[in-house]
Amino acid sequence: MNAGISANRPSIWPEHASARGLKVGGITPFTATDYPGKLAAVVFVQGCPWRCDYCHNPHLQPRTADSPLDWRKVMALLRRRVGLIDAVVFSGGEATVDPALPDAIAEVSALGFRIGLHSAGAYPKRLAEILPVLDWIGLDIKAPFAHYARITRIADSGRHALQSAEAVLASAVDHEFRTTIHPSLLSEPDILQLAQTLSGMGVQNYALQLFRARGCRDDRLNAVSMTAYPDTGTVQRVAALFPHFSLRQAE
Numbered sequence: 613m614n615a616g617i618s619a620n621r622p623s624i625w626p627e628h629a630s631a632r633g634l635k636v637g638g639i640t641p642f643t644a645t646d647y648p649g650k651l652a653a654v655v656f657v658q659g660c661p662w663r664c665d666y667c668h669n670p671h672l673q674p675r676t677a678d679s680p681l682d683w684r685k686v687m688a689l690l691r692r693r694v695g696l697i698d699a700v701v702f703s704g705g706e707a708t709v710d711p712a713l714p715d716a717i718a719e720v721s722a723l724g725f726r727i728g729l730h731s732a733g734a735y736p737k738r739l740a741e742i743l744p745v746l747d748w749i750g751l752d753i754k755a756p757f758a759h760y761a762r763i764t765r766i767a768d769s770g771r772h773a774l775q776s777a778e779a780v781l782a783s784a785v786d787h788e789f790r791t792t793i794h795p796s797l798l799s800e801p802d803i804l805q806l807a808q809t810l811s812g813m814g815v816q817n818y819a820l821q822l823f824r825a826r827g828c829r830d831d832r833l834n835a836v837s838m839t840a841y842p843d844t845g846t847v848q849r850v851a852a853l854f855p856h857f858s859l860r861q862a863e
């Protein structure tokens with residue numbers, strides 16, 4: 613079980629809020645694919661500051677005025693899952709956008725669940741503060757850090773992602789770094805360059821995720837064939853850079 617956020621450490625989270633304020637856009641009550649080796653539920657936090665064209669949860673991008681799902685109902689569902697699942701994963705959107713996330717994690721952790729987080733690292737300082745209370749993190753890496761805006765449409769997003777990646781690697785948290793790839797967005801040399809950068813930073817566990825059209829609203833991306841992409845030679849060269857590597861469909 614994780615250590616808990618120290619009561620003595622000043623929180624950099626803005627307007628530190630109670631879990632009841634968490635904006636939840638959806639929940640998956642049971643999944644075997646969102647936390648490695650564990651049965652889990654996934655809580656999708658509403659809102660994301662980035663605008664990736666390939667996003668397959670675009671309805672979760674806006675920070676809505678109210679929470680689509682009431683946190684008390686989420687907790688009631690999770691209480692009924694005690695003994696049936698091992699972990700709860702906070703995903704999004706971008707879960708670290710929500711100032712109520714630390715309290716929500718604390719409430720879920722008190723039920724005895726392992727805590728997972730899916731994040732793109734948009735808020736590195738907030739991420740660094742909650743890393744000690746996580747049991748596992750899946751960190752999305754969009755592109756070579758200098759070219760992030762090509763994917764996210766947001767200037768400076770690569771700097772934030774790099775800081776988040778460094779924070780995860782400096783922590784003791786079990787993690788996976790993963791990159792969704794599409795031939796219009798990442799060339800084979802881009803993929804290799806990014807993999808070499810991540811390997812050089814010390815990433816041990818890396819996955820390439822093939823773009824899938826389901827949920828994506830960008831017809832341009834959906835129309836492009838994924839046949840023969842990425843090249844087998846590229847995949848082999850990337851795989852050789854990491855102790856643990858997988859190629860799979862985007863989740």
Ligand code: SF4
Binds near residue numbers: 667668
């Ligand atoms: S960071 Fe994730 S949730 Fe946000 S727009 Fe990109 S793919 Fe969608």
